[in-house]
Amino acid sequence: MASQVVNQRELQRLETRRTLAEHALRLFSANGFDETTVEEIASAAGVSQRTFFLHFPTKAAAAFPDHEERVQDFRNNLGDGRAVGNPLLHLCEVMSSGLDTDSPMRRTRYRLLAQVSALRDEDSRTDRDYEEVVAAYLIQSWGDSIEARVRAHAIANAALGVCRASLIGWGDEGIDPRRVCFEILHRMLGSPFDGPLQSMQSMQ
Amino acid sequence: MASQVVNQRELQRLETRRTLAEHALRLFSANGFDETTVEEIASAAGVSQRTFFLHFPTKAAAAFPDHEERVQDFRNNLGDGRAVGNPLLHLCEVMSSGLDTDSPMRRTRYRLLAQVSALRDEDSRTDRDYEEVVAAYLIQSWGDSIEARVRAHAIANAALGVCRASLIGWGDEGIDPRRVCFEILHRMLGSPFDGPLQSMQSMQ
DNA sequence: GGACTCGGTGCACTCACTGCAGTTAATACC
DNA sequence: GGTATTAACTGCAGTGAGTGCACCGAGTCC
Numbered sequence: 001m002a003s004q005v006v007n008q009r010e011l012q013r014l015e016t017r018r019t020l021a022e023h024a025l026r027l028f029s030a031n032g033f034d035e036t037t038v039e040e041i042a043s044a045a046g047v048s049q050r051t052f053f054l055h056f057p058t059k060a061a062a063a064f065p066d067h068e069e070r071v072q073d074f075r076n077n078l079g080d081g082r083a084v085g086n087p088l089l090h091l092c093e094v095m096s097s098g099l100d101t102d103s104p105m106r107r108t109r110y111r112l113l114a115q116v117s118a119l120r121d122e123d124s125r126t127d128r129d130y131e132e133v134v135a136a137y138l139i140q141s142w143g144d145s146i147e148a149r150v151r152a153h154a155i156a157n158a159a160l161g162v163c164r165a166s167l168i169g170w171g172d173e174g175i176d177p178r179r180v181c182f183e184i185l186h187r188m189l190g191s192p193f194d195g196p197l198q199s200m201q202s203m204q
Numbered sequence: 205m206a207s208q209v210v211n212q213r214e215l216q217r218l219e220t221r222r223t224l225a226e227h228a229l230r231l232f233s234a235n236g237f238d239e240t241t242v243e244e245i246a247s248a249a250g251v252s253q254r255t256f257f258l259h260f261p262t263k264a265a266a267a268f269p270d271h272e273e274r275v276q277d278f279r280n281n282l283g284d285g286r287a288v289g290n291p292l293l294h295l296c297e298v299m300s301s302g303l304d305t306d307s308p309m310r311r312t313r314y315r316l317l318a319q320v321s322a323l324r325d326e327d328s329r330t331d332r333d334y335e336e337v338v339a340a341y342l343i344q345s346w347g348d349s350i351e352a353r354v355r356a357h358a359i360a361n362a363a364l365g366v367c368r369a370s371l372i373g374w375g376d377e378g379i380d381p382r383r384v385c386f387e388i389l390h391r392m393l394g395s396p397f398d399g400p401l402q403s404m405q406s407m408q
Numbered sequence: 409g410g411a412c413t414c415g416g417t418g419c420a421c422t423c424a425c426t427g428c429a430g431t432t433a434a435t436a437c438c
Numbered sequence: 439g440g441t442a443t444t445a446a447c448t449g450c451a452g453t454g455a456g457t458g459c460a461c462c463g464a465g466t467c468c
Binding site: 211212213216241242243253254257261262263 | 422423424425426433434435
């Protein structure tokens with residue numbers, strides 16, 4: 001019995017956060033993003049407005065409540081850049097397979113994303129965290145240099161752009177984001193950077 | 205003599221806009237983005253705060269005053285997607301050569317961009333306009349279908365990501381953005397999408 | 409059981425941004 | 439040349455996001 005009680009406070013905190021995010025997404029979908037006030041979200045979740053900002057830095061961030069964990073998962077899945085035979089192929093695989101199409105909440109999110117520009121802003125913002133992870137991974141596998149850093153960030157940006165478009169295509173047009181994402185990523189990054197990878201290392 | 209007087213009002217309007225943008229960038233650089241209020245920018249430019257918002261929709265937009273014209277120029281340079289032999293190669297050329305490294309103001313902008321997250325948000329926002337232009341161009345040359353739309357947006361996103369990273373690499377590390385951008389874009393989009401372009405059309 | 413921590417609250421504040429009702433000067437029209 | 443119109447700009451009052459601060463009260467630690 002005691003095993004259930006891990007941490008009362010932590011449980012309550014997570015519950016509040018979950019409830020806030022749930023009501024936020026519901027209200028954004030039902031009434032629109034701009035038409036929904038933080039006050040509304042908070043009182044729908046039964047807490048004060050001040051509490052909302054204890055959990056999320058911005059109104060839009062409530063639409064991406066699991067962001068930090070997802071970035072961490074992604075980092076773990078990517079692993080060490082030096083430990084992989086073909087880093088770019090590995091990147092294609094991890095990125096496309098990481099597109100979570102399981103929960104209906106995510107679908108709602110990306111459907112919204114295609115319409116609400118404030119949420120695309122937030123999405124771009126969250127992408128920057130992924131960009132850092134991908135860039136760090138690539139620099140790790142290529143070795144550090146100015147050129148490598150720029151290339152790493154360029155490829156990270158490009159790959160994230162493909163993921164974003166795939167997810168919006170999923171929310172908007174119903175395509176299979178994993179398949180499309182992998183296909184395009186693989187074509188972009190697979191062979192083209194395969195042979196010339198040496199020329200890239202020679203630039204250090 | 206009369207030839208000089210094209211339009212008094214238009215001239216004044218552009219002058220106000222230019223002055224606002226100039227002071228905005230100056231104050232952002234000197235004191236930081238968050239530390240600068242719209243009121244400060246406006247009074248530095250000798251106009252009211254209300255006038256600022258007559259010229260720019262947001263505080264951050266003042267850092268990108270020539271955005272609309274640049275998008276229009278880009279659209280013109282890209283031309284008709286059906287009129288070009290190799291649309292993707294043409295895209296690589298137009299995108300990388302469009303990176304304007306002439307004015308010192310642009311350099312300041314991208315140096316700022318690497319640091320101020322609110323400006324990167326604005327940059328992502330402006331990129332969406334370019335995304336539409338690129339996507340429209342690609343759809344025009346490939347023909348329209350769900351797959352083509354998703355692919356077009358994916359490639360547009362990816363290419364813009366490369367441009368963004370190149371420009372930040374310029375502001376931040378001093379690399380030549382045109383060379384780096386073209387090199388990476390060409391590798392990503394040149395040959396890989398060259399042969400298999402047929403398979404893409406077969407998906408319609 | 410007392411000290412402490414921490415999630416949540418209320419309040420007052422700043423600041424970006426908007427709607428509206430002006431004013432003034434350039435321009436178009438006759 | 440005089441008049442009507444337009445459009446850049448202004449002032450003001452308002453909304454709503456986000457913050458700093460002092461505080462409460464329940465869970466937690468020893």
